[in-house]
Amino acid sequence: MMKLEKICVFCGSSDGNDVAITLAAEQLGRLLAEREITLVYGAAKIGVMGSIAQSVLDQHGKVIGIIPEFLKKKEVVHLGLTQLITTTNMHDRKLKMQEVSDGFIAMPGGLGTLEELFEILTWLQLGLHSKPIGLLNVNGFYDDLLQLFENMVRKGFVSMENYEMLLVDSEANRLLDKMVQFKAPEIPHWLNTERA
Template sequence: MKRVAVFCGSREGTNKLYMQEAKKLGEQLAKHNIELVYGGAVVGLMGAVAEGVIENGGTVTGVIPKRLKMIEIAHEGLNQLHVVKDMHERKAMMAKLSDAFIALPGGVGTLEEWFEVFTWAQIGYHQKPCALLNTNGYYTPLVNLFDHMITEGFADPHYKENVIVEDNVNDLIKCLTT
């Protein structure tokens, strides 16, 4: 496990725990010599995870679309910042650069990015782990939706089995590195 893509919110959320856990994830990635690949912004959870890596001597690569460079405020302290044409290029580059994918709490953009790589895994485009950091039970409704999709016959059970869901950073890192 050399590089992990993290999809997460450009907002902080209403609970301080989200920012704390995002920064803790960054710290643990750096301590395990795992490089961070993320959306390139300095704000919200994106900024917190990047700062956690940077403050612990790790390597951070940002990938930000030109249009979002000013809106999400590109982080100037990264090892590399790729400014790409659009979201399609961002997702393709992040997928190419990464060995695994983690979603932290975020909005529909976070879900859209994570679901795309999760779908690619389902149809065999890659065999990279896809994980959800379930901070404060944030992704519990989504996990319940997976169960509902299976019950209603719209998904096979093994797809859910391929999703790593952990409530804390240390357990998630352990799952990805063993």
């Protein structure tokens, strides 16, 4: 079983127009606090990001925010966090998130959320980490993306093993349980050879 002490959540810096997403973020925040799991996220006080962070803090949980300097200057940073880490740029932010987290969850969001999800999935595929990655599919938000992934498998661009690395659920409690049970796939032989 995986020990999940810190989970990084990728999600939108806007609220969107589906209140179910905000409610799901608040619920996930409460669950993280109840399970004594520290939230790692992008440090914003706005949008879905702000909702999940405030939910954890309201339950006396711990929150680590990681934000690049240029976004901090735009005054979107949440100043009530347990810990705030400032990086020089977006790339360093993602490296730091990967370094301090034991797992990752993507909630609904925009282009930045997708970019973070795809990069962390690729790193898992390449064996650069062995941490669980969950997709919280609130109100079918990611149904079309999952259909695309299935098409990528059918067309031979993604293996079934790599497709199944992504843990998917519409309920946060079940998703966290799946993440605890996660076992990383073995690194492909050709990757081991090139990295040796």
